[in-house]
Amino acid sequence: MQEIDFNTRIRRKAQAVNFALKRILDFQETNQELKEVLGYALNTPGKRVRAVLVLWCHELLKGQVDHNAEMASAAIELVHTYSLIHDDLPAMDDDDMRRGVPTCHRVFDEGAAILAGDALLTLAFEVLAREIDPPAMALKLIGLLAHEAGPTGMIGGQMADLRAEKTECDKKTLEYIHTNKTAKMFRCAAAMGAICGGASKKQYESLSEYGMKIGLCFQITDDILDISSSSEELGKTAGKDVVAVKCTYPAVVGMKKAQEIQKNLTEEAIAALKQFGKKADTLRQLAYSLLERTK
Amino acid sequence: MQEIDFNTRIRRKAQAVNFALKRILDFQETNQELKEVLGYALNTPGKRVRAVLVLWCHELLKGQVDHNAEMASAAIELVHTYSLIHDDLPAMDDDDMRRGVPTCHRVFDEGAAILAGDALLTLAFEVLAREIDPPAMALKLIGLLAHEAGPTGMIGGQMADLRAEKTECDKKTLEYIHTNKTAKMFRCAAAMGAICGGASKKQYESLSEYGMKIGLCFQITDDILDISSSSEELGKTAGKDVVAVKCTYPAVVGMKKAQEIQKNLTEEAIAALKQFGKKADTLRQLAYSLLERTK
Numbered sequence: 001m002q003e004i005d006f007n008t009r010i011r012r013k014a015q016a017v018n019f020a021l022k023r024i025l026d027f028q029e030t031n032q033e034l035k036e037v038l039g040y041a042l043n044t045p046g047k048r049v050r051a052v053l054v055l056w057c058h059e060l061l062k063g064q065v066d067h068n069a070e071m072a073s074a075a076i077e078l079v080h081t082y083s084l085i086h087d088d089l090p091a092m093d094d095d096d097m098r099r100g101v102p103t104c105h106r107v108f109d110e111g112a113a114i115l116a117g118d119a120l121l122t123l124a125f126e127v128l129a130r131e132i133d134p135p136a137m138a139l140k141l142i143g144l145l146a147h148e149a150g151p152t153g154m155i156g157g158q159m160a161d162l163r164a165e166k167t168e169c170d171k172k173t174l175e176y177i178h179t180n181k182t183a184k185m186f187r188c189a190a191a192m193g194a195i196c197g198g199a200s201k202k203q204y205e206s207l208s209e210y211g212m213k214i215g216l217c218f219q220i221t222d223d224i225l226d227i228s229s230s231s232e233e234l235g236k237t238a239g240k241d242v243v244a245v246k247c248t249y250p251a252v253v254g255m256k257k258a259q260e261i262q263k264n265l266t267e268e269a270i271a272a273l274k275q276f277g278k279k280a281d282t283l284r285q286l287a288y289s290l291l292e293r294t295k
Numbered sequence: 296m297q298e299i300d301f302n303t304r305i306r307r308k309a310q311a312v313n314f315a316l317k318r319i320l321d322f323q324e325t326n327q328e329l330k331e332v333l334g335y336a337l338n339t340p341g342k343r344v345r346a347v348l349v350l351w352c353h354e355l356l357k358g359q360v361d362h363n364a365e366m367a368s369a370a371i372e373l374v375h376t377y378s379l380i381h382d383d384l385p386a387m388d389d390d391d392m393r394r395g396v397p398t399c400h401r402v403f404d405e406g407a408a409i410l411a412g413d414a415l416l417t418l419a420f421e422v423l424a425r426e427i428d429p430p431a432m433a434l435k436l437i438g439l440l441a442h443e444a445g446p447t448g449m450i451g452g453q454m455a456d457l458r459a460e461k462t463e464c465d466k467k468t469l470e471y472i473h474t475n476k477t478a479k480m481f482r483c484a485a486a487m488g489a490i491c492g493g494a495s496k497k498q499y500e501s502l503s504e505y506g507m508k509i510g511l512c513f514q515i516t517d518d519i520l521d522i523s524s525s526s527e528e529l530g531k532t533a534g535k536d537v538v539a540v541k542c543t544y545p546a547v548v549g550m551k552k553a554q555e556i557q558k559n560l561t562e563e564a565i566a567a568l569k570q571f572g573k574k575a576d577t578l579r580q581l582a583y584s585l586l587e588r589t590k
Contacts, residue, residue, distance in 0.1 A: 029447050030446040030447050030450075030451040030454075031451055033454050033455070034451055034454040089406075091405030092409065109386065110385075110386030111387050113386075114384065115381075115450050118450050119445055119450040121416055122416065122446070125420045125441045126437075126438060130438050138430075138434055142420055142421075143424035143425050151330075152323055152324050155325075155329065155410050155417065159326060159328050159329040159332075176326070
């Protein structure tokens with residue numbers, strides 16, 4: 001039997017997330033205008049890495065996907081999609097393109113984009129509250145997702161990022177921003193998969209650490225790609241981070257050092273999986289694929 | 296013993312909400328910049344009507360405030376505050392003043408205002424997930440709040456409102472907007488108080504109906520005040536809704552008819568409280584005070 005290549009495996013897994021998102025959206029009794037914006041935002045092509053991470057961490061422990069894991073993966077993708085919409089707004093990163101297509105506020109308008117983001121964030125918590133069983137698991141997932149996405153997590157990082165554009169950026173600020181705005185959502189995804197899979201404390205901590213490390217690596221790769229890629233390859237306006245003197249790894253520690261940190265993070269992520277043996281090979285491949293990605 | 300006047304009673308109750316909000320904010324481990332924006336947003340003077348509604352509906356059933364009700368009231372105020380920040384943005388209502396002080400994006404900037412709103416919304420769900428006990432009650436509150444604030448509720452109404460500015464507004468659209476963007480959050484507040492107070496199905500439905508009716512009345516009063524008040528009295532830019540040809544009751548059904556609908560809604564709200572007898576007098580007073588408010 002021919003082995004399926006890794007990118008195909010991710011794509012197939014992402015399809016399951018897309019179906020879940022479509023079902024959630026179809027179920028919403030709202031006006032046509034809002035549905036259209038939400039549909040556009042959720043159908044924008046994407047690898048669904050965070051959502052797939054939920055599913056694979058769950059599978060590692062349980063062997064197969066169940067409804068809880070599927071809904072948890074949809075919830076984190078809803079939060080991620082909202083964060084992209086708001087991040088692309090003129091008052092934030094001011095991006096016209098995302099994943100190769102025009103951003104939400106360019107296709108519709110800023111007001112619609114703000115509201116669509118708000119809707120997706122709110123919806124994520126409704127999905128977890130209504131679809132996850134038992135209640136104790138639902139509450140753990142909601143508390144965690146809100147914590148990692150809120151002021152002590154992603155939003156804290158976004159605010160620091162916004163402010164850093166106006167000042168000199170040092171390594172401490174850089175680490176704070178990348179950890180909070182990006183890595184914590186990866187940690188959250190891995191931890192959500194662990195919670196759905198009934199992880200022991202030790203398993204939970206290992207998977208969380210793995211998530212955090214690949215999340216940091218992911219953001220450094222983003223920084224590097226943004227400099228070295230053309231807009232067409234990247235699917236968004238390339239070189240923007242340098243123009244805006246953003247707080248990035250290549251800008252602060254230099255390209256060579258940034259690549260070294262990337263590799264170390266990937267190795268640390270792999271090391272965190274030790275207790276799972278060969279069963280965690282998919283997660284190992286994921287770590288390598290994020291290191292080597294070209295867009 | 297001299298009876299305390301009703302406005303003083305609301306103000307005292309609102310103080311309890313303010314303390315809860317301050318505790319929640321103090322507890323957040325985030326950067327100073329974000330804390331400052333959140334602090335400004337949460338300290339903007341306000342009557343905290345929705346939060347007080349949670350507390351009074353709970354008290355009606357339980358006799359006194361407990362931690363669950365306090366946290367539920369804080370959560371709805373967090374959501375309400377976020378909705379005001381985003382609603383005031385240039386891409387939405389474009390308001391410079393709110394509750395007599397400059398709006399969040401005027402004091403800071405648009406990016407900070409967007410992020411602060413996102414943070415408060417996320418925080419509301421974290422508070423409910425972490426602070427409410429038992430878990431089944433927490434999940435009911437989260438599911439309800441997300442439903443009423445999300446695409447099938449407040450955001451649905453906001454989007455319809457945004458779109459209505461560009462087209463002719465009929466009575467059906469007007470009712471959809473007011474029900475969704477305003478009344479459902481009042482219904483939600485009353486229902487959250489009912490859930491915290493362990494309401495029976497009948498009690499829950501009556502309080503929800505009461506909340507919906509006073510919420511609709513509240514929005515019509517807003518529409519009327521916006522036309523008849525000066526900016527100074529109202530604390531925000533008056534007359535804006537008429538300038539922008541917004542979908543309001545006075546604009547669509549005329550001032551006289553709008554006032555008639557207001558009174559009917561208040562009577563229906565009072566009627567919904569029948570089963571509670573004299574114990575519901577505070578809620579009756581609240582309904583009248585919202586009808587008669589001048590700002």
